[in-house]
Amino acid sequence: MLLWINGPFGGGKTQTAHEIQRRLAGSVVCDPELVGFGLRRMLPPELRGDFQDLRSWRQGVVEVLDLALTKQDGVVIAPMTVTDPRCFEETVGRLRELGHDVRHFALLADRETVRKRLRERGFGRFLQYVAGKDAPLRRESWALERLDECLERLREPEFAEHLWTDGTTVTRTADRIAVLAGLTLAPNRDGLVRGRLRRAWTSARHIRLD
Template sequence: MIVWLNGAFGAGKTTAANELLDLLPGSTLYDPELIGTGLRAMLPKERLGQVDDFQDLPSWRRLVAETAAALLTEVEGPLIAPMTLLRQEYRDEIFGALAARRVEVRHLLLHADETILRARIDQRAATEGKSSRRWCLGHLPHYGAALGRLSAEAHAIDTSRLTPRQTAERIVDAIRDGAGAMDIVQTPEPTAETVAAGVLLFDEHDRVLLVDPTYKPGWEFPGGVVEAGEAPARAGIREVAEELGLRLEREPRLLVTDWEPPRPPGYGGLRLLFDGGHLGAEAAGTLLLPGAELRDWRFVTEDEAASLLPPVRLERLRRALRAREEGCPLYLEAGVPVGAGSRAREPEWEREAEPERVPGRGRDGAAVGES
């Protein structure tokens, strides 16, 4: 198990974590910031200059989960991780990867009034310098913007008037009561190429339905990994039923077949998108989301999808929409129609973006897969 202590700078995460070592037998302090420090020392300056924070490095987010899983093979546990984690997509990526490795996560939010946070930051700056103060104060607005979402997801403890020991005692009580448990579908990492089928559903304005997975960053199409011996179109129908509680009345029509090349650590494989047709307002009102997998759904225009989908999925959606307009399915390789042109016509993500992680199946049999 990993006890993730979230919150603004000055909330008392580190001091409480050190107190927890005395209160939770077998516990080990796990500081993900050390991974960021190591990456700063190893990565070229040119790469570091492209990010504002080490959390923006995909390698940091990947290593946080992998290192936690590795540590738990060496120590009794739990791991105590005092780390501010405000961005939803980073939370999804890290916690989803921990779930895939069967690592239980307890998410606790340590909160304090802003006046107290500022006073603690000033006190910390006395030893760490003014640059530390500017950094911490600069993140307070981001914390304020994320507070509503964090409070709804994590178990909150107000540390405004608590000593570090009292805070740790409250954390121990919360853990014993089962508070902060993260209900995330467990999608083990693939061990070979996969075939995944996604289904595009449209409203009366031809906006496309997207869903928001809890276990990976970015939005997605309804769909998932094709099981052994299963026809891809039938897999799309099954996934739509499992994820949304919706029974498609007809076989979906193929729009795009996209071969995704392997890029370590991803194995790649075939990604198919089908046209599931229009979904009326009455049917849309009956959609049901499995909370361990999906937190939200919405109909979006193509332009709106650009702010929600990762580049790989966005390019695939755009090709699928063109195929739907023209009434002719497309075969793609790495998002580009075969024979459509030279490497210069490849989308930007093909050359620069991180590879997309293709999840497997959860123990409950339902997962949103790559499409």
């Protein structure tokens, strides 16, 4: 089974994916974004755009996930924002055509909720403290510019199952996905402090500098 966790940039996809992975024995996280960043680094800076526009990204993601799903006994988890219907069909749709059990979930939230999460992830909280709460988020500007369009597109029926995450926790979102997918997660034994430290570490490990 493949759990494709979709949602806006800053919507909690990566945190949710790793929460499921740590509580579901035998599962693995296969991040399609890594394929995209590899392709971007091959190009000169002036040619770097949205890697999802590259056919090689779409084909590469399908090939890698097909291999993982064929050879890996456990559940595969792919946290990745995809809002273009054609791109969605050439990745999620293609994997289904290959016979894989793909469960797709779109994590949604109000604009201000996502905007706050974008400010706080990675180095955002530190930058706010130094430069002020309204300081421009240069590293997140690309995500903010596309936020409204992203939220609007992901509300479309083709991107169901929709899960609204305002006012809920990563742990509860992971639990909801597991129930909908018919999976059983191990109990969450993290306390408040340990849970925050774990999520901070997950965020730090996924900071993108390019």
